[in-house]
Amino acid sequence: MAHATNLPPTMRALVIDRTGAAEELHLDSVPTPIPVLDELIVRVVAAGVNPIDVKTRAGSGVAAAISAFPAVLGFDFSGIVVSSPYEAFPLQPGDEVYGMTRFPRTTGSYAEYIAVSSMSVALKPSTLSHIEAAAVPVAALAAWEMVVEIAEVTPGERMLIHAGSGGVGHFAVQIAKAFGAYVITTGSPRNAEFLRQLGADEVIDYTSIRFDEVLADVDSVIDLIGNVHDDTGTRSLRVLRPDGVLVNAPSGSWPTLQADAEAAGVRATGFKVAADADALDWITKMIDDGAVRPHIDHVFELAEGPAAHRLVEEGHTRGKIVLRISDVGVSGTGA
Numbered sequence: 001m002a003h004a005t006n007l008p009p010t011m012r013a014l015v016i017d018r019t020g021a022a023e024e025l026h027l028d029s030v031p032t033p034i035p036v037l038d039e040l041i042v043r044v045v046a047a048g049v050n051p052i053d054v055k056t057r058a059g060s061g062v063a064a065a066i067s068a069f070p071a072v073l074g075f076d077f078s079g080i081v082v083s084s085p086y087e088a089f090p091l092q093p094g095d096e097v098y099g100m101t102r103f104p105r106t107t108g109s110y111a112e113y114i115a116v117s118s119m120s121v122a123l124k125p126s127t128l129s130h131i132e133a134a135a136v137p138v139a140a141l142a143a144w145e146m147v148v149e150i151a152e153v154t155p156g157e158r159m160l161i162h163a164g165s166g167g168v169g170h171f172a173v174q175i176a177k178a179f180g181a182y183v184i185t186t187g188s189p190r191n192a193e194f195l196r197q198l199g200a201d202e203v204i205d206y207t208s209i210r211f212d213e214v215l216a217d218v219d220s221v222i223d224l225i226g227n228v229h230d231d232t233g234t235r236s237l238r239v240l241r242p243d244g245v246l247v248n249a250p251s252g253s254w255p256t257l258q259a260d261a262e263a264a265g266v267r268a269t270g271f272k273v274a275a276d277a278d279a280l281d282w283i284t285k286m287i288d289d290g291a292v293r294p295h296i297d298h299v300f301e302l303a304e305g306p307a308a309h310r311l312v313e314e315g316h317t318r319g320k321i322v323l324r325i326s327d328v329g330v331s332g333t334g335a
Contacts, residue, residue, distance in 0.1 A: 007082065012112050015027075015071060019191070023074045025057065038117055038119070039118070040084055041081070042097060045079045046077070047077050047078075048074075048077075048134045048138060049076075049310075052138075072103075073084060074103060076137050077116075081097055085118065096136065099116055100273075101122075102116070118277065119275065120275035121277060126192065127290075131322050134322050139170075139171050143169075144282065144283055145274060146222050147175050147222060149254060150247050156181070157180075159172055160239065162186050164198070165250065167319060174292045177201075177295065179201075183201050184204065187204075198210055210235075211236075220240075220246070221239070221240060221244070221246040223250075228254075245268065247268075282312040294319060294320060296322055297321050302324065
């Protein structure tokens with residue numbers, strides 16, 4: 001095994017001792033993870049903050065699967081390999097990588113080191129800093145899997161993306177546009193120009209226009225809201241062409257999804273993001289080719305985790321929020 005021999009027995013991490021408010025997040029010293037089988041050890045430079053992190057900290061999300069406290073949250077990471085499974089493994093110590101942890105099965109990314117499966121990590125895009133790269137994996141993988149793998153976007157297709165300025169949404173708009181779709185998205189007036197810069201062909205101001213009154217025969221809907229506000233989901237079914245498809249991301253946001261879709265004569269499915277190194281490689285290529293770019297709303301230091309979570313809870317984030325964990329930089333990219 002190719003590995004670093006000088007890893008400390010403990011590491012700095014942002015943890016919770018129980019679920020609850022953002023103030024439950026605090027710095028602590030926890031055991032440094034030990035790799036098994038195909039796992040790498042990565043020194044984390046930056047970690048993305050996702051809505052699932054916030055929901056889990058509050059007691060929903062994947063909180064039920066947390067087996068012990070203190071728990072280290074976090075899925076997104078960008079960092080540097082310090083331990084590789086074996087000498088001929090494609091990723092070796094010193095390589096800059098990014099990816100998605102298997103929290104809560106493993107320690108999350110709000111920590112100095114993580115153990116991560118080789119199936120969940122890829123070389124970091126060369127055009128991004130670690131701060132930028134940490135904003136990519138979960139949101140971009142979700143966007144890729146929803147837009148490309150499930151909705152099967154094709155050139156000229158009309159795709160409606162709700163919440164296009166958010167973490168997943170801003171990647172979905174760019175990926176759909178890169179595949180040649182006609183992209184329609186809903187957003188606030190504050191985000192209209194931002195959405196056009198991402199590539200949206202049509203931006204509907206949801207504060208003044210009912211999208212279902214101006215749209216029809218849409219091929220697919222990427223639903224990042226659910227049916228929890230103003231019947232957004234139900235109204236989305238009405239704008240789909242016969243046999244069109246709706247992909248719904250927010251877990252538990254629409255219990256009657258299948259029945260409602262069947263009644264409307266369209267297809268629909270829920271969705272959960274998968275850690276996929278092959279898909280990350282495709283996303284890396286799109287980023288380095290200039291077709292996709294992450295947008296960072298705010299960068300916090302690790303100790304400022306509670307403030308980061310509160311900002312996500314407000315629900316008006318443009319793009320992603322990132323925690324800076326280390327100032328380590330490689331190949332001039334820095335943090």
